[in-house]
Amino acid sequence: MIFSRNEIMPGVALNCLTGDKFKTSLFTVSLLSQLTREDASSDAAVVSVLSRGSSSYPDMEKLSARMEELYGSGVNPTVRKTGEIHSVGFASYFPDAKYLPSGESVTGDVISLTCEMLLNPVTRGGLLLPDYVEQEKTVLLDRIRSRINDKRTYAVSRCIEEMCAFEDYGVSSIGEEKQAESIYYTKLTKHFRKLLSESPIEIFFVGSEDPDEIACRLSESLFTLPRGNINTDIGTDVRMNSVEEAPRYTEEVLDVGQGKLSIGFRLGECMEERNVAAISLFNAIFGGTVTSKLFMNVREKLSLAYYASSFTDVAKGIMLVNSGIDSSNYEKARDEIFAQLEAVKRGEISDYEFSAARAGLSSSYRMVSDSPQSLEGFYFQRMLEGEDISPNDRIEDLMNVSKDDVVEVANSVVCDQIYFLKGTEGSDNE
Amino acid sequence: MNNMEHKDYTRIGEKVFSGVLPNGLRIKVIEKPEFVTGYAVFATRYGGAWRRFRLDGELIDTPAGIAHFLEHKMFDMPDGENALEVLAANGANPNAFTASDVTCYYFESTESFEENLRMLLKFVSTPYFTAETVQKEQGIIGQEIMMGEDSPGNRIYYNFLKLLYSSHPIRDEIAGTVESIAGITDQTLYDCHRVFYNPINMVLIVEGPVEAEKIYDIALETVTAECGTMPEADFGPDEGTVPHERFREEAMEVSLPQFLFGSKIKPEHGDLLLKQKLTATLSLNLLLGTSSGFYNGLYKKGLLNPGFGYDTDFSCDLGTIFIEGESRDPSAVFERFREAVKDVCENGIEESYFKRIKRALYGSLIKSLEDFEGVCLSLMDGMFSGYDPMISAQCLDSVMPGDCLDFIKENLSDDRLAMSVINPVKNGDAGNV
Numbered sequence: 001m002i003f004s005r006n007e008i009m010p011g012v013a014l015n016c017l018t019g020d021k022f023k024t025s026l027f028t029v030s031l032l033s034q035l036t037r038e039d040a041s042s043d044a045a046v047v048s049v050l051s052r053g054s055s056s057y058p059d060m061e062k063l064s065a066r067m068e069e070l071y072g073s074g075v076n077p078t079v080r081k082t083g084e085i086h087s088v089g090f091a092s093y094f095p096d097a098k099y100l101p102s103g104e105s106v107t108g109d110v111i112s113l114t115c116e117m118l119l120n121p122v123t124r125g126g127l128l129l130p131d132y133v134e135q136e137k138t139v140l141l142d143r144i145r146s147r148i149n150d151k152r153t154y155a156v157s158r159c160i161e162e163m164c165a166f167e168d169y170g171v172s173s174i175g176e177e178k179q180a181e182s183i184y185y186t187k188l189t190k191h192f193r194k195l196l197s198e199s200p201i202e203i204f205f206v207g208s209e210d211p212d213e214i215a216c217r218l219s220e221s222l223f224t225l226p227r228g229n230i231n232t233d234i235g236t237d238v239r240m241n242s243v244e245e246a247p248r249y250t251e252e253v254l255d256v257g258q259g260k261l262s263i264g265f266r267l268g269e270c271m272e273e274r275n276v277a278a279i280s281l282f283n284a285i286f287g288g289t290v291t292s293k294l295f296m297n298v299r300e301k302l303s304l305a306y307y308a309s310s311f312t313d314v315a316k317g318i319m320l321v322n323s324g325i326d327s328s329n330y331e332k333a334r335d336e337i338f339a340q341l342e343a344v345k346r347g348e349i350s351d352y353e354f355s356a357a358r359a360g361l362s363s364s365y366r367m368v369s370d371s372p373q374s375l376e377g378f379y380f381q382r383m384l385e386g387e388d389i390s391p392n393d394r395i396e397d398l399m400n401v402s403k404d405d406v407v408e409v410a411n412s413v414v415c416d417q418i419y420f421l422k423g424t425e426g427s428d429n430e
Numbered sequence: 431m432n433n434m435e436h437k438d439y440t441r442i443g444e445k446v447f448s449g450v451l452p453n454g455l456r457i458k459v460i461e462k463p464e465f466v467t468g469y470a471v472f473a474t475r476y477g478g479a480w481r482r483f484r485l486d487g488e489l490i491d492t493p494a495g496i497a498h499f500l501e502h503k504m505f506d507m508p509d510g511e512n513a514l515e516v517l518a519a520n521g522a523n524p525n526a527f528t529a530s531d532v533t534c535y536y537f538e539s540t541e542s543f544e545e546n547l548r549m550l551l552k553f554v555s556t557p558y559f560t561a562e563t564v565q566k567e568q569g570i571i572g573q574e575i576m577m578g579e580d581s582p583g584n585r586i587y588y589n590f591l592k593l594l595y596s597s598h599p600i601r602d603e604i605a606g607t608v609e610s611i612a613g614i615t616d617q618t619l620y621d622c623h624r625v626f627y628n629p630i631n632m633v634l635i636v637e638g639p640v641e642a643e644k645i646y647d648i649a650l651e652t653v654t655a656e657c658g659t660m661p662e663a664d665f666g667p668d669e670g671t672v673p674h675e676r677f678r679e680e681a682m683e684v685s686l687p688q689f690l691f692g693s694k695i696k697p698e699h700g701d702l703l704l705k706q707k708l709t710a711t712l713s714l715n716l717l718l719g720t721s722s723g724f725y726n727g728l729y730k731k732g733l734l735n736p737g738f739g740y741d742t743d744f745s746c747d748l749g750t751i752f753i754e755g756e757s758r759d760p761s762a763v764f765e766r767f768r769e770a771v772k773d774v775c776e777n778g779i780e781e782s783y784f785k786r787i788k789r790a791l792y793g794s795l796i797k798s799l800e801d802f803e804g805v806c807l808s809l810m811d812g813m814f815s816g817y818d819p820m821i822s823a824q825c826l827d828s829v830m831p832g833d834c835l836d837f838i839k840e841n842l843s844d845d846r847l848a849m850s851v852i853n854p855v856k857n858g859d860a861g862n863v
Contacts, residue, residue, distance in 0.1 A: 021464055021465070022800060023442075023443065023796050023797075023799055023800060024796060024797045024799075024800050059726070060720065060721075060726055060729065061721050061722075061723075061726045062721075064719070064720040064721035065721045065786060067790070068719075068721060068786045068787060068789060068790035069786055069789065070793075071789050071790060071792060071793030071796075072790065072793055074720060093793075093797050094793060095792075095793050095796040095797070098443070099441075099442065099443065099796045131730075135729070135730065135732060138732050139735045139736065142685065142686060142735055142756070143735070143737075145685040145686070146684075146685045146686065146737075146756065147685075148683060148684065148685055149582050149583075149683075149684045149685060149688075150581070150583075151580055151581075151683075152577070254683050255682075255683055255855060256580040256683065257576040257579050257580050258573065258576040258577050258579075258580055289518055290514050290515060290518045290524075291515050291518045291519050296515075299570060300512075300570075303566050303567075303569030303570050303573075305570075305573055306570055306571075306573035306574040306577055324573060324576075324577050325573070326573065326576070352519060355519070356515075356518060356519035356520075359519060359520060359521030359541075360518055360519075360521055360523070362521060362540075362541075363521040363522070363523065363539060363540045363541065364523075366466050366467070366540040366541075367466065367467045367538070367540060369466060370465050370466060370467045371800060371801075372800070423580075
């Protein structure tokens with residue numbers, strides 16, 4: 001698949017991954033803005049309301065029916081958070097013309113439909129419909145509140161929320177309850193108009209059609225897109241140090257059997273001139289894989305947890321360690337996690353651990369080219385970070401990382417927050 | 431010599447190679463030279479519900495959770511290495527899962543695919559357990575079981591199966607309980623491996639930049655066990671189509687009431703099963719899809735949200751329909767569902783609506799071909815159940831509005847439904863258990 005990128009209108013970029021490898025095409029549109037506590041829920045609500053009805057298809061039945069006619073699964077609202085950049089928009093999958101009975105492409109129709117949803121929502125007196133806004137507000141609030149249902153992801157999001165309480169990164173991609181409660185149709189219409197005219201827009205098409213044809217179709221469909229002062233000053237504030245000298249500790253008790261321990265770290269000074277490959281390798285060796293120190297020791301050797309792993313967000317410069325443990329084992333698990341980090345800091349990395357981590361990462365970059373979704377995801381993130389780099393470049397970078405580079409990253413990492421979701425059972429039984 | 435025969439599916443642009451080893455292992459391969467990722471799954475027809483089985487006329491009982499326990503322990507190798515680690519260190523992405531009637535071991539990788547495949551076939555064919563490693567695994571699986579107990583999704587699912595089925599083992603947790611797995615020893619694991627991990631009871635499916643003949647040769651060299659006896663599951667007496675019980679609710683830490691309702695259906699076999707599966711999906715899309723009156727009506731009233739969904743499962747001689755979501759008022763959703771069924775039964779299905787829903791399903795069939803894992807697992811299911819999933823598009827053509835109408839009338843009438851609900855814990859309840 002060949003990558004190309006062109007600015008088709010002021011602040012509107014069309015990214016194409018062109019080739020006939022896939023049977024299904026993917027089309028996405030994303031409006032970018034700064035993630036803030038005030039606006040996160042409104043951003044998310046806008047695309048939900050837009051997917052309720054457009055001028056030609058004024059309700060969900062008619063919109064869904066139109067997508068069904070186009071053999072598609074729907075034009076689905078998307079909300080993504082990359083560092084502190086918020087992206088909201090639409091995504092749709094639909095079959096390539098080769099696999100349609102008529103042999104005629106539906107790409108043009110899907111593009112028109114998506115653009116119509118974006119530009120011409122159903123309105124009354126120029127305002128988004130109060131009913132739709134109120135209903136989507138409820139759906140959004142339900143979603144925000146429902147994070148408690150899955151304790152594993154709940155603990156992760158609570159840890160980030162506490163750690164980044166003073167940063168916008170602490171806000172989830174769909175925002176917070178308090179701000180969502182104040183959503184109102186008049187205000188939301190204003191917010192929508194502002195997003196539409198000021199957001200940089202990233203469009204992706206993964207499929208067999210020629211980029212020029214896609215660009216042509218888009219220019220027609222986006223003809224009425226208002227373009228004001230494009231907000232190009234969108235980015236992520238990277239905090240290198242912990243908020244307080246010692247890690248902050250937050251504990252929450254819920255009626256659950258298994259405790260969840262989540263530990264937040266700042267990647268620290270290595271973010272000043274970050275080496276993404278070295279950071280990824282550090283994470284893979286420490287806790288990102290089944291050959292990592294956390295998996296091998298916390299789970300396999302000490303049987304303390306069913307899962308114990310780490311992940312990093314290199315855009316924000318943080319790392320999270322997550323595990324599910326018996327609440328009575330809190331100290332044992334916490335100490336073991338820190339002990340394993342210390343081991344990496346001391347350079348105790350075997351050749352095996354190093355090459356295993358590198359093999360795993362290289363493989364995951366190679367796999368990017370094998371699905372429309374992962375291609376879109378990879379290049380989308382690269383565009384947000386302003387990097388002109390392919391998956392193969394990433395693999396090359398990995399080959400140039402030494403053990404010393406990894407140790408340097410490890411020594412730059414600072415623990416900032418410990419979050420413990422305590423089960424009521426384990427602690428009582430002790 | 432050609433050991434693998436192929437079949438072309440021109441409409442969907444696929445070609446599948448099939449072969450059988452002399453010891454009975456069945457193999458399917460899809461060559462995808464334009465991709466870099468290869469996927470392989472080695473599976474046995476043996477899962478959580480196979481607790482009682484018949485072998486050479488003798489009836490054998492085993493503890494709940496043993497198939498899943500065995501899956502965890504298969505990765506240990508006699509030389510002290512762990513296969514999961516070896517594969518991961520080689521750049522592969524390995525994993526395994528245990529369902530109610532299959533256990534699957536799989537990996538995907540972009541380099542050294544053949545080497546990884548040999549490793550997969552070898553470790554799954556080589557049992558190695560000690561009392562010590564079995565004991566250690568009891569700790570890890572104990573945590574996994576605890577995690578499942580805290581999961582509302584898991585709880586609502588098993589509560590629902592317990593409503594539908596009175597004694598079929600599918601109603602019990604695949605992982606077993608902390609008590610039941612305490613009864614597992616290295617010897618029970620060896621016994622179950624011998625019975626179920628025998629080539630006649632297993633399949634290998636590969637998709638990626640590979641050559642079918644080469645895959646056959648590797649399997650022939652690596653899977654050397656002799657052809658054994660096909661074990662037979664004993665799932666107990668036929669449970670009919672009426673639910674054992676109708677309703678069950680429980681309280682947990684959730685934000686809104688969660689519901690799961692549905693029914694059990696009598697599964698067909700072979701090609702008829704494929705048609706039945708497609709008819710079921712199409713019927714549910716017609717009744718409950720995003721352009722249906724049911725969904726939109728409740729959505730506008732604030733009684734359903736985009737988390738609403740539905741699915742079917744056909745395994746262990748059973749068929750089950752699952753309809754689930756969250757709502758402030760699950761019983762209103764349930765009532766509205768009954769009305770929607772009644773409405774279709776009385777007024778039939780509009781031809782143009784049917785055509786449109788069929789188109790969308792065709793689109794999602796094409797999309798599903800993008801996912802190697804999904805393709806390989808559906809081929810596996812087809813091999814164990816005797817149908818060919820690659821003819822789904824043609825088979826879909828043959829489904830008529832009348833088929834869906836009959837399906838809905840037969841399987842979704844009032845007397846066939848059961849509902850499981852998880853309510854939020856009321857203030858003050860927490861911690862008093």
